[in-house]
Amino acid sequence: xxxVDEDMIRWDLPFWITALNDAINxxxxxRPDAHAKTAEFSCVAGTIQTLDENFxxxxxxxxxxxxKAVRGLDDMEMLNNYRPDWIESIDQKAADCxxxxxxxxxxxxxxxxxxxxxxxxISVSMFPDPVTQNGYASNETISISPAYDNAIIxxxxxxxxxxxxxxxSNASNAALAQQAFFSLLGVKSKAxxxxxxxxxxxxxxxx
Numbered sequence: 001x002x003x004v005d006e007d008m009i010r011w012d013l014p015f016w017i018t019a020l021n022d023a024i025n026x027x028x029x030x031r032p033d034a035h036a037k038t039a040e041f042s043c044v045a046g047t048i049q050t051l052d053e054n055f056x057x058x059x060x061x062x063x064x065x066x067x068k069a070v071r072g073l074d075d076m077e078m079l080n081n082y083r084p085d086w087i088e089s090i091d092q093k094a095a096d097c098x099x100x101x102x103x104x105x106x107x108x109x110x111x112x113x114x115x116x117x118x119x120x121x122i123s124v125s126m127f128p129d130p131v132t133q134n135g136y137a138s139n140e141t142i143s144i145s146p147a148y149d150n151a152i153i154x155x156x157x158x159x160x161x162x163x164x165x166x167x168x169s170n171a172s173n174a175a176l177a178q179q180a181f182f183s184l185l186g187v188k189s190k191a192x193x194x195x196x197x198x199x200x201x202x203x204x205x206x207x
Contacts, residue, residue, distance in 0.1 A: 011163075013133065013136070014133070017132070019155075019156040020156060021130045022159060023153075023159070027144065027151055027155070028127055030185050031148070032056060032057045032125030033059060034125075037125075038121065038123050039122060039124055040119050040122075041120045042117055042118075043119070045113065045114070045115055046087075046089075046090045046113040047110055047111055047112070047113040048087070048107065049109070050106055050107050054126065055106075055126055056124065056125040056126055057105050057124065057125040058108050058124055059123040059124060059125055060122065060123040061110070061122050062122060063120070063121050064119070064120060064121075065120060066119075067094045068096075070095050070096065072097050073100060076099040076101070086111050087109070087113075088113070089112040089113040090112075090114075091113070092112040092115075094114070094118075095120065096111060096112065097111050128142070148185075151181050154178075154184060155177070158177035158181060162174040
């Protein structure tokens with residue numbers, strides 16, 4: 001199933017550019033690692049840290065900048081049980097571990113608490129700058145992996161057909177494209193999971 005509109009009569013260029021940006025964001029929402037970056041993060045004093053608004057989701061806290069690695073993810077419930085006052089710690093030279101609350105993905109916790117402006121090296125998911133008409137005209141490359149190209153195409157097809165979903169054939173085509181989009185991302189997630197399991201087993205094999 002494909003959209004046939006070479007002269008862009010039904011779907012003009014601005015529509016396709018908007019659809020492309022929406023598709024990229026949809027992929028990153030489901031697969032945050034599709035556009036991951038390593039960045040320095042400047043802490044506020046204490047244990048509770050909030051991501052900058054230009055970051056999407058925290059993927060990992062790697063290390064203290066110019067210092068030791070940060071362990072994670074640690075069990076917050078265990079820390080609450082054995083060190084109930086941990087969240088009040090402050091002004092330490094380095095963080096040992098970090099934790100996340102899945103219900104609040106923009107906030108993470110470090111222990112012990114550090115001083116204001118302490119630097120951490122983190123891995124984060126970010127939404128890329130939107131593709132523009134000038135970028136399209138100059139064949140600008142999108143900034144997420146080509147592994148997601150087919151999923152992006154299927155989501156764009158879904159957006160095109162859902163526009164006229166009052167017609168049964170268009171609604172059916174939209175549903176098929178949406179199903180293909182989720183299927184492609186699910187297949188990739190499963191393949192990634194199998195790869196990492198295999199890699200971990202190889203790493204544990206005596207050399």
